[in-house]
Amino acid sequence: MSAAAAQLDPMVWAEAYERVENHLLAYRVTNRFLLTQLTQEILAAAADRHAREPDRDPGDLAAEEAEKSLDAWVVHLTSSTDESPTHRAARGRAAIYLAELPQRWPASFLDTQSPPPALVEELRTVYLKAGPDLEFSNMAPRPIDLGPVSGAAGETWRTFAKWPVLRGVTVWGLLAILLATAFYLTRL
Amino acid sequence: MAEPSTSQAAAVARVSRRRMGVLTVMLVLTGVSTLLMADLIWGMPMRGWNGVLLALFALLSALISFGATQAAFGFIARRFGGDPCRLACTLSAAEEAGVALAPTAIVMTVCNEEVARIFAGLRAVYRSVAATGQLGHFDFFVLSDSTDPNAWIAEQIEWARSSRELGARGRLFYRRRRVGTNKKAGNIADFCRRWGRRYRYMVVLDADSFMMGATLVRLVRLMERNGDVGLLQTAPMLVRGETLYARVMQFAMRLYSPVFLAGLNYWQQGEGNYWGHNAIIRLAPFMEHCALPRLPGREPIGGKILSHDFVEAALLRRAGWAVWMLPDPEGSYEEGPPTLLDAAKRDRRWCQGNLQHTLLLFARGLPLISRIHFLLGILAYAASLVWLVSLLLGSLLLIGFGRTGLTWMPSPGFAATLGIPPAMQSTALLSLTLVLLLGPKLLAAIDLLLQPGGAVRFGGAGRMLASVFLESLFSAVQAPILMLWHSRFVVVTLLGRGVRWLTQQRSGPGGVNWGELLRAHFGHTVTGLLWALVVARNAPDMLPWLAPVLAGLVFSIPFSALTSRIRAGRRARRLGLFLIPEETAPPPGLAELDDDHGDEELVGEGPDRGLVLAVVDPYINALHLCLLRERSGQAEEIRQYFEENREKLLRVGPAALPPQEKLALLSDADSMDWLHRELWRRRPADLAPAWRQVLAHNRRLRLAAA
Numbered sequence: 001m002s003a004a005a006a007q008l009d010p011m012v013w014a015e016a017y018e019r020v021e022n023h024l025l026a027y028r029v030t031n032r033f034l035l036t037q038l039t040q041e042i043l044a045a046a047a048d049r050h051a052r053e054p055d056r057d058p059g060d061l062a063a064e065e066a067e068k069s070l071d072a073w074v075v076h077l078t079s080s081t082d083e084s085p086t087h088r089a090a091r092g093r094a095a096i097y098l099a100e101l102p103q104r105w106p107a108s109f110l111d112t113q114s115p116p117p118a119l120v121e122e123l124r125t126v127y128l129k130a131g132p133d134l135e136f137s138n139m140a141p142r143p144i145d146l147g148p149v150s151g152a153a154g155e156t157w158r159t160f161a162k163w164p165v166l167r168g169v170t171v172w173g174l175l176a177i178l179l180a181t182a183f184y185l186t187r188l
Numbered sequence: 189m190a191e192p193s194t195s196q197a198a199a200v201a202r203v204s205r206r207r208m209g210v211l212t213v214m215l216v217l218t219g220v221s222t223l224l225m226a227d228l229i230w231g232m233p234m235r236g237w238n239g240v241l242l243a244l245f246a247l248l249s250a251l252i253s254f255g256a257t258q259a260a261f262g263f264i265a266r267r268f269g270g271d272p273c274r275l276a277c278t279l280s281a282a283e284e285a286g287v288a289l290a291p292t293a294i295v296m297t298v299c300n301e302e303v304a305r306i307f308a309g310l311r312a313v314y315r316s317v318a319a320t321g322q323l324g325h326f327d328f329f330v331l332s333d334s335t336d337p338n339a340w341i342a343e344q345i346e347w348a349r350s351s352r353e354l355g356a357r358g359r360l361f362y363r364r365r366r367v368g369t370n371k372k373a374g375n376i377a378d379f380c381r382r383w384g385r386r387y388r389y390m391v392v393l394d395a396d397s398f399m400m401g402a403t404l405v406r407l408v409r410l411m412e413r414n415g416d417v418g419l420l421q422t423a424p425m426l427v428r429g430e431t432l433y434a435r436v437m438q439f440a441m442r443l444y445s446p447v448f449l450a451g452l453n454y455w456q457q458g459e460g461n462y463w464g465h466n467a468i469i470r471l472a473p474f475m476e477h478c479a480l481p482r483l484p485g486r487e488p489i490g491g492k493i494l495s496h497d498f499v500e501a502a503l504l505r506r507a508g509w510a511v512w513m514l515p516d517p518e519g520s521y522e523e524g525p526p527t528l529l530d531a532a533k534r535d536r537r538w539c540q541g542n543l544q545h546t547l548l549l550f551a552r553g554l555p556l557i558s559r560i561h562f563l564l565g566i567l568a569y570a571a572s573l574v575w576l577v578s579l580l581l582g583s584l585l586l587i588g589f590g591r592t593g594l595t596w597m598p599s600p601g602f603a604a605t606l607g608i609p610p611a612m613q614s615t616a617l618l619s620l621t622l623v624l625l626l627g628p629k630l631l632a633a634i635d636l637l638l639q640p641g642g643a644v645r646f647g648g649a650g651r652m653l654a655s656v657f658l659e660s661l662f663s664a665v666q667a668p669i670l671m672l673w674h675s676r677f678v679v680v681t682l683l684g685r686g687v688r689w690l691t692q693q694r695s696g697p698g699g700v701n702w703g704e705l706l707r708a709h710f711g712h713t714v715t716g717l718l719w720a721l722v723v724a725r726n727a728p729d730m731l732p733w734l735a736p737v738l739a740g741l742v743f744s745i746p747f748s749a750l751t752s753r754i755r756a757g758r759r760a761r762r763l764g765l766f767l768i769p770e771e772t773a774p775p776p777g778l779a780e781l782d783d784d785h786g787d788e789e790l791v792g793e794g795p796d797r798g799l800v801l802a803v804v805d806p807y808i809n810a811l812h813l814c815l816l817r818e819r820s821g822q823a824e825e826i827r828q829y830f831e832e833n834r835e836k837l838l839r840v841g842p843a844a845l846p847p848q849e850k851l852a853l854l855s856d857a858d859s860m861d862w863l864h865r866e867l868w869r870r871r872p873a874d875l876a877p878a879w880r881q882v883l884a885h886n887r888r889l890r891l892a893a894a
Binding site: 018019021022023025026027028030031032035057059060063064066067070086087089090091092093094096097098100125126128129130131132134135136137138139140141142143144145146147148149150151153154157158160161167171181182185 | 237327329348351352357358361362363377380381382383384385386475477479480481482483484485486489490546547548549550551552553581584585587588683684791804805806807809810811813814815857858861865868869870871872883886887890891893894
């Protein structure tokens with residue numbers, strides 16, 4: 001499809017709309033009005049880009065704009081200072097999840113202007129800490145002296161492990177003894 | 189070395205007296221039954237096999253005499269106001285508030301268990317501790333070795349949810365080891381190395397444990413009061429059983445264990461054992477002395493120590509620390525296997541772990557009582573083989589006699605000279621054996637009846653006694669099945685075949701898995717039928733004597749099927765059978781476990797739900813990424829490996845990758861970040877149908893919530 005055709009084809013933009021909407025739904029934006037509004041804002045940005053990059057698929061541009069908006073908002077909101085971009089965005093998203101932002105402050109979703117103080121405070125205190133600060137200790141195993149009996153038993157065991165044929169022969173021997181015993185006992 | 193003080197010397201003398209008393213009674217009981225047996229079989233011309241049969245009988249008789257003796261001493265101790273020397277007596281209720289608490293970590297080790305139950309239990313423990321007002325002294329850790337991606341992701345979700353709901357951020361922690369070296373013992377050791385120095389005590393919980401806050405606080409205070417105690421084991425009671433099997437087992441444990449545990453505590457005192465969970469441990473000596481070495485040789489007998497708990501207790505004892513048990517079953521709970529098959533799976537693991545202890549029986553420097561604990565653990569399984577061998581030997585001898593047509597007793601025993609006919613002598617021997625087997629149960633029932641309001645907690649005296657009767661029948665049917673299973677486990681382990689560390693199914697869905705059940709019991713049924721047939725043809729007089737054993741084997745399939753049913757368990761409960769105090773008056777927290785589930789519905793279903801969630805859901809993906817360790821400087825081959833696999837995952841779908849590849853992707857932060865972003869960037873047409881379905885599900889689910 002040519003760029004001009006894509007610009008006009010409502011089906012192409014309907015698909016782009018659906019992709020962005022679904023992405024926002026995954027973020028638990030379930031307020032219909034807000035969902036429509038945010039989706040339209042992202043699509044507007046995608047349309048602007050499409051005007052500059054007419055060869056790109058509107059759906060792809062919309063998906064990229066959605067990701068960009070979400071990342072920018074998350075980092076802005078949480079003021080994360082993590083060095084890794086991956087963890088920076090992840091920590092922000094996790095904080096939003098833990099603070100239940102989409103449920104408690106739905107109107108603030110993707111709002112980069114002035115988040116309510118209560119939300120700012122909540123996000124400041126919400127943090128994901130998987131463990132307390134490490135205080136490493138040494139916990140080294142000490143050998144146990146198994147004594148001569150266990151030593152001999154262990155040696156036998158090791159011999160069996162080393163020579164499976166020997167183990168098999170021993171088992172067969174025991175089986176033969178068992179059968180012989182049964183034969184003998186039943187002929188008392 | 190300093191001389192022991194007078195009070196220490198008196199304590200040592202007292203413990204010695206107690207042990208001698210228990211041993212004497214046990215030997216008298218064993219001696220009487222062995223003498224009766226010896227006199228009975230000595231007249232039979234068995235060409236020397238009498239001695240073998242008698243030795244096996246004496247060993248088995250000693251074991252049941254030991255159990256009966258322990259219960260008798262426990263009964264007496266309880267009836268006379270409780271053992272005055274138990275550890276609980278060192279801290280009266282009035283003194284408790286005056287003992288300050290110390291930093292304590294509550295650690296729960298998990299490995300692919302039911303995640304909702306794990307965290308429901310942990311939340312209940314947390315709330316219970318909070319209710320005591322002492323929460324500030326406790327931190328909570330979930331230490332995971334889960335390898336199932338679904339369990340792993342679900343644990344992360346539940347951990348985040350629990351932290352949020354409880355307001356427990358900075359107090360409730362989660363760690364999953366990338367490599368589960370040394371299983372549970374390694375997991376605990378890993379915790380100790382990272383954070384052990386921060387805490388004075390550690391309370392170890394299993395995935396299905398529940399402990400009351402008041403009990404936990406009391407444990408810490410008891411440890412603070414008794415500075416020489418390294419480990420304090422509680423007596424966890426089985427609860428929340430739904431199948432008939434689980435309900436019978438929990439009833440038996442709840443009713444009988446107080447007298448058994450009081451008897452056990454009576455003779456072991458500060459040389460007790462560790463059962464692996466629901467215990468408080470003093471961390472400094474534990475970290476210094478209880479890191480477990482590998483045993484020489486390979487598994488199943490050598491290698492890493494599987495049943496670490498007994499060994500850790502022995503090592504603490506070797507270092508001079510006391511190991512105590514609290515015999516009163518209050519505030520400490522766990523769940524048991526729901527079916528006989530699940531119990532067998534668990535026993536398979538425990539059997540191997542206990543047989544490993546044979547190497548430690550003669551280890552230098554361990555206290556005698558620790559060796560006895562090892563021995564009792566070994567005999568818990570090896571005794572089944574002894575019983576089986578003695579029954580087979582007896583049957584073969586009987587068949588031999590049947591073929592000769594000779595009289596059973598050509599030369600009468602000593603009892604005959606006293607005018608006691610062999611039939612009466614046999615009956616006396618059988619009666620004594622039954623007394624030794626059933627006596628402890630009766631003592632436990634009497635102990636309960638003598639407590640004001642005791643029977644009411646078990647549904648009333650009539651129902652409690654009826655339950656005891658039915659439980660005894662249940663045990664009689666179950667015993668030969670366990671005998672064959674345990675014998676097989678012992679033989680297989682000794683032949684060098686190790687066990688897979690199967691996760692026990694803690695609460696069954698109620699249905700019976702007929703395929704598994706038939707496979708498991710086919711051998712029992714055939715063995716029972718053949719055995720009965722051979723005895724009936726060659727020594728029909730003996731069939732009634734063997735009938736209890738053979739009936740258990742022949743009817744193992746219907747028995748196992750019936751007792752696996754939740755419906756049968758509920759019916760018994762409606763009839764007031766097998767009730768326990770935790771059902772008639774549930775303690776706070778325990779009753780709410782079933783209702784404590786999350787209300788948020790998440791996308792994804794099927795075998796790859798965990799992976800799907802971690803890729804699709806932006807929040808779950810974020811949680812997962814936060815908990816993953818970032819890798820720096822991946823080798824080119826590894827980078828390519830991940831790139832190929834994640835592309836395959838999106839293009840072909842989760843089913844295209846084997847479990848190990850999926851686990852590898854889940855463990856790689858870059859891949860998980862890439863997968864999440866790429867999934868939402870790509871045109872649906874460029875994704876595998878499985879992903880398109882998940883995206884459609886996300887849309888339906890969220891719009892439905894709108």
